[in-house]
Amino acid sequence: MGRFGGTGDPAAPASAGAGTRTDAELLAAHVSGDRYAFEELVHRYHRQLRRLAYLTSRHDDDADDAVQDALLSAHRTAASFRYDSAVSSWLYRIVVNACLDRLRRAKAQPAATPYDAELGHLRDPAGDPAHRVDTAIVVERALLMLPVEQRAAIVAVDMQGYSVAETAQLLGVAEGTVKSRCARGRAKLARSLRYFDPDERQHAPSAVRRADHT
Incomplete structure (x- = not known):
């Protein structure tokens, strides 16, 4: 089977009412032989899956390959889906597992990066505020420095909005x-970013502030 396209690929012909079908209905239609149903599901979630893969894998090529591995696996094993959780959660889990499998096979270690010096420069109060990099970008770079297991958990809970129980699953x-x-x-993020100091907590991105409530 070929590679699954992203959101920019031409949309497959849709059957009547396809635009209103739920994720579960699309997956069931795929299992029943609808050749376009899975592609529609991919178009619906490809952007989120790609971002999740990038934040977990740290590299564009690895993220792209992991998403393809995950989608091929989901395509092949769709009939085993039990419908006891959201289809999106099932897809996210497969993507995260594909990323982790690739990292383990490569024996990847969270390597030291030049981000420490870069982050210090970006936080320099003497710098021109008009040229500062957006806080969210700084946080994302710090996030990519975390060990993959911690990164995957934080991405799921603090960025994707899953509960601890959902993330465990x-x-x-x-x-x-x-x-x-x-x-x-x-x-570790708190040590890397002054945005997370108690006195400056209000400057933290909302996605990470939610961590206090999990």
Whole structure:
């Protein structure tokens, strides 16, 4: 089977009412032989899946390959989906697992990067505010420095908005493991970014501020 396209690919012909079909209906239609249903599902979630893969993998090529691996796996195993969770959660879980599998096979380690010096420069109060990089970009760069297990947990909870229980199911680990990974990851982010100091908490991106409520 060929590679699955992104949101910019030409849309496949849609059957009557296809635009209103739910994710579960599209997946069921795919299993029943609708050749366009899965492609429609891919178009619906490709952007989110690609971003999730990038934040987990750290590299564009690895993210693209992981998404393709995940979508091919989902395409082949769709009949085994039990409909006891959201189709989107199922897709996210497959993507995260594909990323982790690739990283493990490559024996990738979170390498030291020049981001520490770069982050210090970006936070320099003497710099021209008009030329400062957006806080969200700075946080994302710091996020990419975390160990992959911590990064995956924080992406799911703090950026994708999943609960601890949902993230545990997504990653296939215990809830306590999710909590500890998030706590360790947030602590490392706090040390890297002055935006997370108690006195400057209001400057943190809303996606990360939600972490206090999980």
